[in-house]
Amino acid sequence: MLAISGRRALRVRTLVSHARAIADWHVGSPRALNECEPRDNGIPVKGTPSSPGLPPASHNGIPVKGTPSSPGLPPASPKRRGHVSAAYAFPDDVTNMTGTTRVETDLLGSMIIPADALYGIATARAMDNYDISGVKVRDYPDFIRALAHVKRACATANGRLGLLPGDVVEAIVAACDELIRSDRHHAHFAVDMVQGGAGTSTNMCANEIIANLAAIHLGEPVGDYSKVHPNDHVNMCQSTNDAYPSAAKLAVVFKHVAVVQALESLVSSLRSKAVEFEDVVKMGRTQLQDAVPMTLGQEFRSFASSLAADLTFMQRNVDQLYELNLGGTAIGTKICADASFAEASVSALSEQTRLPLRSPDDFIEAASSTSSFLLFSNILRRVAVKVSKICNDLRLLSSGPRCGFNEINLPAAAPGSSIMPGKINPVIPEVMNQVCFQVIGTDHTIASASEAAQLQLNVFEPIIIYNLLNNMNLMERGLNTLRTKCIDGITANPERCKELVDNSIGIVTALLPLLGYKKATAVAKEALETGRPVAEIASRFADSSEVASMLKPEAMTHPRRLVDVNTETLARHSRMPA
Numbered sequence: 001m002l003a004i005s006g007r008r009a010l011r012v013r014t015l016v017s018h019a020r021a022i023a024d025w026h027v028g029s030p031r032a033l034n035e036c037e038p039r040d041n042g043i044p045v046k047g048t049p050s051s052p053g054l055p056p057a058s059h060n061g062i063p064v065k066g067t068p069s070s071p072g073l074p075p076a077s078p079k080r081r082g083h084v085s086a087a088y089a090f091p092d093d094v095t096n097m098t099g100t101t102r103v104e105t106d107l108l109g110s111m112i113i114p115a116d117a118l119y120g121i122a123t124a125r126a127m128d129n130y131d132i133s134g135v136k137v138r139d140y141p142d143f144i145r146a147l148a149h150v151k152r153a154c155a156t157a158n159g160r161l162g163l164l165p166g167d168v169v170e171a172i173v174a175a176c177d178e179l180i181r182s183d184r185h186h187a188h189f190a191v192d193m194v195q196g197g198a199g200t201s202t203n204m205c206a207n208e209i210i211a212n213l214a215a216i217h218l219g220e221p222v223g224d225y226s227k228v229h230p231n232d233h234v235n236m237c238q239s240t241n242d243a244y245p246s247a248a249k250l251a252v253v254f255k256h257v258a259v260v261q262a263l264e265s266l267v268s269s270l271r272s273k274a275v276e277f278e279d280v281v282k283m284g285r286t287q288l289q290d291a292v293p294m295t296l297g298q299e300f301r302s303f304a305s306s307l308a309a310d311l312t313f314m315q316r317n318v319d320q321l322y323e324l325n326l327g328g329t330a331i332g333t334k335i336c337a338d339a340s341f342a343e344a345s346v347s348a349l350s351e352q353t354r355l356p357l358r359s360p361d362d363f364i365e366a367a368s369s370t371s372s373f374l375l376f377s378n379i380l381r382r383v384a385v386k387v388s389k390i391c392n393d394l395r396l397l398s399s400g401p402r403c404g405f406n407e408i409n410l411p412a413a414a415p416g417s418s419i420m421p422g423k424i425n426p427v428i429p430e431v432m433n434q435v436c437f438q439v440i441g442t443d444h445t446i447a448s449a450s451e452a453a454q455l456q457l458n459v460f461e462p463i464i465i466y467n468l469l470n471n472m473n474l475m476e477r478g479l480n481t482l483r484t485k486c487i488d489g490i491t492a493n494p495e496r497c498k499e500l501v502d503n504s505i506g507i508v509t510a511l512l513p514l515l516g517y518k519k520a521t522a523v524a525k526e527a528l529e530t531g532r533p534v535a536e537i538a539s540r541f542a543d544s545s546e547v548a549s550m551l552k553p554e555a556m557t558h559p560r561r562l563v564d565v566n567t568e569t570l571a572r573h574s575r576m577p578a
Contacts, residue, residue, distance in 0.1 A: 102223045116222055118188040120208035120230060126201030130192040133466065137189040137202055140469050144189055145180050146250035147206040149352055150243055150326065151234055152176035157344035158236050167218065168233055175213030185209065193466040198459040199244035206247075207234040237337035237345070239329040241367055241457055246324040246349075248465045252376060253321050253355065255472045256314070262479035263311045263383065269487045270304035273297075281553040282407055282497035283504050290506035293556040296407065296492050299397075303390045310383045320375055322357050324349070325366035331456035332364035368458050370450040373468055380471050381443040387479070388436035391429035394486070398426055406496050411489035428486040435478035442467040508534050510556045514542050 101112045104121035111121050119127075137143060152173055159169035179185060191205045207230035214228040215221065228234065235243070278297030285291050326349070327342025329335050334342065342359050350357045360366035400406035416425035446467055449460035458464075501507065508524045515523065515538065523537045538547045549555065 104223065113223075118185055118209040118212045118222060119190065119205055120212070120223070120225075122201065122204035122230070123188075123191055123208055126191045126195060126205065130195045130201065132192045132194040135193045135466065135470070137191050137193060137205065138186045140193070140251065140473075141183055141186060142254040143247065143251040143465075143469060144183075144186050144206075146247040146254060147202070147243075148176040148179035148210070149250060149349060150247045151206060151210050152180070153349035153352055154236065154238055154243070154326070154341075154345050155234070156348040157341055158338075160344055160348075161338050161340060163236060163338060164233060168214070168228055171214035171217040171228055172210060172234060174217045175210045178213055179210070185213065193462060193469075195462050196459070198240060198457060199248075199462050199465075200240040202462070203235070203240040203244045204230065207231065210234045237327065237329070237341040239336075241330055242325045242328045245370075245461055246326040248461065248469075249321040249324060249372060250349075250353065250355075251465075252373070252468060252472070253318060255469060255476075256318055256321075256376070258476045259380075259472050259479075260311065260314060262476045262483075263307060263314070266479050266483045266487065267304050267308050267311060269483045270300050270307070273487065273490060274301035274304060277492050280492045280494045280497055281501055281557060283500050283506055290504045292506055292509045293501055293504075293553065295553075295557050296497065298557065299393075303393075306386050306390075307383065310379065310386060313382070314376075314379050317375060317379060319356070320372040322355060323360050323366070323372065324357055325360055325363055327359065328363035328367055330367075332362070332367035334363065364456060367456050368453045370453065370458050370461060370464055373461075373464050374446060374450045377443045377446045377464075377468055377471070380439050380468075380475060383475065384436035384439035384443075387482070388433050388440075391433045391436070391482070394429045394490075395426045405500075407493055407500070409491045409493065410486055413485055426486075428482060432478050432482045432486075435474045438474060439471045442471055502533070505534060507551055507556060508538070510550050511538055511542075511547065514538075514546060514550050 100115040102115045103110050104113055104124070105111075106121045106125075108125070111124050113119075113121065113124050117124075155164060155169050155172035155176070158164040159166065164172075188209050189202075189205055191201045193202075195201045211225055211228045211230040211234050212222045214234070215224055218227050220227055274297045276297070277300055278295055280296040281293055282296050282299075283290050283292075284294040284299075324346055325332065326345050327334060327337050329337050338344075342363070346357050346359050349355075394408070394410065397405050397408045398410045410426050410428070412424045413427050414425075416423040416427070446464050449464045450458065452458070452460050505524045505527045508520050508527070511520050511523065511534075519541050520538075523534060523541070526532065526537050527534045535544075535547055535551055
């Protein structure tokens, strides 16, 4: 038997397995990965012949040239999802599924790739290696647009510095503009968000897709990198270690606008409820025990004030994300980048985004720093802690309806039980609680990953970026859901609130300026033991009209001048035996 080297044998086995994978995949097969109907997007492809000896396949009765079939397998719905190595199947929404393929080669060998896939071999390897979260870069459009903005700015800077010819710059800019203005090609960003390599797979995915779109702009087929190369042109003067975190920061800035809007709307809704409930007197509580009276409006205003403080903090600190190490390349020494590239690229990016972006004072420190991500995650955690507390309060205040607080009514969102008829649960605050738990928990993940940086790089940025962007999505949707499905529809039960105030001994606290602590304690003790009203018992120690005045709602729920209390009466009553 002919002996071959281990590396060559591995390459042969790899190519054979790739061919088998292609042979076992077609649009009508149960193993087809794509979920959508094919459509022609007009992308020219540089194909390779399909595996010989296999009959042609068809889709919806239409023969598909070059697509091998799997005889004996029943046709499956295009909506059906099966398992196949991701590098050999079209990602969701990839169009023009001809079934033809192309071959690309890198340091490790060759791979077979769908001919009209805009991604290349680096992406294909990542798709094959990282089946981790199931969440792809394409699930975060803001991140894709941020990557495109960074690559566009870099191409613009390289053009201005005379490093790229004008037609290449124009092609790259046009490709990036397609990704920024439309999600038409976003499906090709099929890399898992959680990956090794400090984000290299995501950066190369962007480089390859942009290079192929640029090739189309120049009239070349997909897969032909002779005019626009992913590394030599799209990635010129860059490293993953500066382009990837710069794009991630930009994505957080883009996404933070929606989170801020959601939080602003929630604060506004809570303030509206505070006005609506300003005359509803109820009992305040500490340690789940009766405390002193307040208004329901005051309670809702406190919710709004708490979140408004964090809203201001979020808006004030987003500028920490404006510092980009773009141009620092691998470790911040700017190797392989023009001396003027950092300034030129950040300037171009500022022009594109209209944001006051800036370079760091120390590029080497910035290369391994994730402090701005950590700060923004901390801000989200603060919001989550407070929103979760508000949801806890809403669930308590609405508890009942017969045997709980029942001070407010939450909108009924769904029947609450599969066994208890008529039960309505506070499902919207419950789901928001869970959003908050997720944000709080993954903030710890982000902190751990930030701490784990070593020397001149933090290789764990992918898990930081994935969790931060996911948390922002959750928070935006959760806050909007809480507002529209719960807060806006809350109503008060004034009679129930009044009943609880009238039957509480907590109102005795309002009599302290009149009776003093010792007499007030005696009143509270007797009221608790006998069930008699506080006002009736207190009238033995002070004039009933004075007692009534002190127990008025406005006296109990708002500050008043103590000098208005008759000091002589106070002194006289304080000397009376209990």
